[in-house]
Amino acid sequence: MKLQFLVLLVLLAATLAGCATNPATGESNFVMMSEQQELDLGRRASQDIGKEYPRYADEKLQAYVQQVGERVARYSHRDNLKYQFTVIDSADINAFALPGGYIYIHRGLLAYLNSEAELAAVLGHEVGHVTARHGVQQQSQSMAWGMLGQAVAIGTGVGAAGDLTNVLGTAMVRGYGRDMELQADSLGAQYLARSGYDPQAMVEVVKVLKSQEDFARDQATRRGQAVPTSGYHGVFDTHPDNDRRLQQAVGPARALAGAGGQQTNREVFLQHLQGLPFGDSEATGVRRGQSFYHAGLGFTLSAPQGWSMDNRPEALIAVSADRQALIAMQLDRAKDTPEAFLQARLGGQRLAQAEPLQQAGLQGYTGVIPGRPAKRVAVIFKDSKAFLFVAAVKGGASLEGVDDQFLQTIKSFHPLTADERKLAQPMRLQLVRAKAGQSFAELAKDSPLSRDAEANLRLLNHQYPSGQPSPGDWLKVVH
Structure with missing residues (x-):
């Protein structure tokens, strides 16, 4: 009973100290740090990220991504924060946010997007994680489990109990999970609509990511390998068009998009991708075969x-x-x-x-x-x-x-x-106009991609698994 009472006191103290109103949803959430502490945490973490992940050395593209991100963040629930948007020189298909407004998108994900609205959707989704304080909630849960572990250790006299509880707590809060991802989608779609972008872009981004999962599964099955686990944003079991919860998250934002509030800016975005390294970059080294x-x-x-x-x-x-x-x-x-x-x-x-x-x-x-x-x-x-x-x-x-x-x-x-x-020079994206009757199989013949060139070109252009280009379309190819 003494141990149970001690644990109860710890949890009660943590709960009383940690209830705060979520600035994005109005809900009462469990957090254990002030906004200033959140900003300090994000600043320190961003310094570590800067050491681990190289910044992509194209300041024109960096400025463009910052501009799009600021446009979306201006209409967020925490527009007082100073947001920093950074392109990471990595071929990974990923994006993430740190507490306090530090948002990162990998060069590899940029290559598969097809409009400025889709870029804004990715950044808006990450802004949603920041405004809803998902990282802070996650950190606070981890801190609470650590306190509980210390209480168990004190009550039992067994130091290892604290370590065990920390492990359980870490496993419990690992990743944001479906609910937080859907909430970030919903918030991001709102910010898209308010800033003049088409909120349907949020669904289009999820389609891009879902196609990546389908491609990875198809490749693994054909080669007799284990099917890889879902990557960034991999929380949807069905196709995004049929995912009811995703549609419910994004649907209300469409009502916010009035006349003229449906920008996609496809060509502007694609022009910024001209010459973007595809796969490895010169700065990080290039794999060929x-x-x-x-x-x-x-x-x-x-x-x-x-x-x-x-x-x-x-x-x-x-x-x-x-x-x-x-x-x-x-x-x-x-x-x-x-x-x-x-x-x-x-x-x-x-x-x-x-x-x-x-x-x-x-x-x-x-x-x-x-x-x-x-x-x-x-x-x-x-x-x-x-x-x-x-x-x-x-x-x-x-x-x-x-x-x-x-x-x-x-x-x-x-x-x-x-x-x-x-050979140390990377492959790069180039834009071409599709000709009448031109197929991805034809475009793949001249591609330096070592394998699955046709499938990769479809992925790059939102046409996986079997779509074909329409005459006059701008297409991304690899040279």
Whole structure:
């Protein structure tokens, strides 16, 4: 009973301290921070985001996105905030908001949108998360679960209870969930209508994202792979046109759009996409087939046939087709000799099968860290940088079975040649007018997309899975 009373006191104190009126909905929500604390939280988080995600280096596009975002935010329930809209140089199809008005959209999502109204819908949706304080509510729930965990630990004398409750709380509040996403859609549609855009664009954006899910599922099924989980905004089980709750969320906003309040600005938006990198960018490195090229760092390497590469801000990772082996490359500052560098990073661990590497005029060192599983490690010095490789297999699999492929990848590393520098340039979007009788199959013949070019062109132009262009339409193609 004492423990139950203690937990009740904690929850009661948190509830009394944390009830606040939601500025967007008028509802009473559980929050545990003031608006100033929210702004401080967002500012600190934005600094971390800036370190992790590179800003896309096109200030004209950045200014355009800021302008569209400010237009929508001006009609929001928290127009007093100073909103910052940033395009991230990433091929991911995503957008997100931090508390206090810091909103980010990935370059990859921009490529699949087809009008300024759709861009405004994405930004409006994220503004809706900010105005409804969804991030603050999520943070407050997490804080409350942390307090509860401390109370359980005090009441039982078992410190691990606090950790367990934190884990449960984190799992419970992970992601915004369908209700908050629908609320953000509803608020975003209102802001669209009030700012003069067509609120139907909110549904069109969800169609774009739903098509991405359908495409990923179709590809996985054809290749016999596991169906990927839903990505950004993946909360709709049916087609958006048939999703009753989505229609209920967006429908009332249509009544707000009076005569003249139905702008889409399709051509203006598409012109801003001219030349936009599609997929990887020069600044982050470009994947072409089994090879990776980085113009800024001046190197290339190749993964074994059938392996896939994941280009992340913190590492380049190659994964085998059966997902049982991977090799990751990270960047560090070169110091001492390659052997001394590697030994220092190992912190005294014994290195077996150690040997120097000499390739294309570069110096390096490699070896195997014994254990279960064993790991292949290597470092190659180039200029003043150290390229560190760590390769491993899952579970109890043997390193020997794939070690030749690990070494093949490591030893493929070399400085870019003049011809390879051309390959380090990204694919880019270009606009063309559709000709009479022209099909996506015809357009795909000249596409540099390595696979599924026709399906990708349909996705880019709102025509997946079987649509065709109409004569005179502006189309996005990849060159």
